[in-house]
Amino acid sequence: MSDKVCQNGNGTAAKPLTNGIANGVDEKNEEKIAGVFYNAKEASWYTYDVLQEIANHLLARTQLRPKIGIILGTGLGSLANQLTDADYIDYQTIPHFPVSTVEGHVGRLIFGYLKGVPVMCMQGRFHYYEGYPLAKCAMPVRVMKLVGCSHLIATNAAGGLHPDYKVGDIMLMKDHINIMGFAGNNPLQGPNDSRFGPRFPNMFNAYDFKLLKKAKEIGRDIGIENNLHEGVYICLGGPNFETVAELKMLRIWGVDAVGMSTVHEITTAVHCGMTCFAFSLITNLCIPSYDLEESPCHEDIVGIGKRQENTLTELVSRMAKHIHMELKK
Numbered sequence: 001m002s003d004k005v006c007q008n009g010n011g012t013a014a015k016p017l018t019n020g021i022a023n024g025v026d027e028k029n030e031e032k033i034a035g036v037f038y039n040a041k042e043a044s045w046y047t048y049d050v051l052q053e054i055a056n057h058l059l060a061r062t063q064l065r066p067k068i069g070i071i072l073g074t075g076l077g078s079l080a081n082q083l084t085d086a087d088y089i090d091y092q093t094i095p096h097f098p099v100s101t102v103e104g105h106v107g108r109l110i111f112g113y114l115k116g117v118p119v120m121c122m123q124g125r126f127h128y129y130e131g132y133p134l135a136k137c138a139m140p141v142r143v144m145k146l147v148g149c150s151h152l153i154a155t156n157a158a159g160g161l162h163p164d165y166k167v168g169d170i171m172l173m174k175d176h177i178n179i180m181g182f183a184g185n186n187p188l189q190g191p192n193d194s195r196f197g198p199r200f201p202n203m204f205n206a207y208d209f210k211l212l213k214k215a216k217e218i219g220r221d222i223g224i225e226n227n228l229h230e231g232v233y234i235c236l237g238g239p240n241f242e243t244v245a246e247l248k249m250l251r252i253w254g255v256d257a258v259g260m261s262t263v264h265e266i267t268t269a270v271h272c273g274m275t276c277f278a279f280s281l282i283t284n285l286c287i288p289s290y291d292l293e294e295s296p297c298h299e300d301i302v303g304i305g306k307r308q309e310n311t312l313t314e315l316v317s318r319m320a321k322h323i324h325m326e327l328k329k
């Protein structure tokens, strides 16, 4: 038996919880689960004014005025090491901000230059399974928008369901299935503030086609074309990994990669008019068979991201550079 922390998918990797919340706001909620508050009211608590307050707070703490927001997924946080002249802002120190509770998510915003391009980077995201409502998970996207970002680059670690995918491959997201939304759980649920966007946003071109094309071009330039795919992502609620029957069903649905994030962030970004690009790092294979000895393990998933740091940095920084140049035109 290896000395890995988790075997057969049963390992957990929760960070020790701190007090969970940085300021007085959440302490008003009645329900408290393991230090993280869950209350549906929280979802509609992030009004335009509250989010503007957060944005103003951040703008007062950095000179940078980025147009590109980046979300770093599980194990992908090391990309932030490449940022120069950076201002680091821990989530705990931001008014009304939740904290990251998952291993592989540092829990801070970084304003800095990625190969010369000013960006705002989330080194750690929020997930539904942490106990946060979807609107709260996606709330930082609206903050990005209010800070001045017109573009979102979202990354995630995901299980590869497409039979051609290998661990370490990259799947550019061309579309997603909002299965949690099917069940009535959507970050845009509740009163619509038209200052963010319309009541009924169109998700037809959620993933910008031109950026997708550019990413494929960059993939060729950096020699990863054989490990680069384009596919459909699904966000499940987690935190458990999938059963074999579930994987079989998802394959029939046309899903190529499975994760527990990103979809609500993209939905929120599209709603507020941001241009989106996203990709999954395939960190494990989702093989719908009962005969396997190994199943996904969070520690391994984190490790794959670290291993691919150079390639991911190259892809993200070149995409950021491209967007930066396009915005200047």
Ligand SMILES: O=P(O)(O)O[C@H]1O[C@H](CO)[C@@H](O)[C@H]1O
Pocket: 072, 073, 074, 075, 102, 125, 127, 155, 156, 157, 158, 238, 259, 260, 261, 262, 297, 298, 301
């Ligand atoms: O989507 P990100 O945050 O990259 O993380 C993925 O990896 C974790 C499971 O190991 C889950 O949180 C899943 O969503």
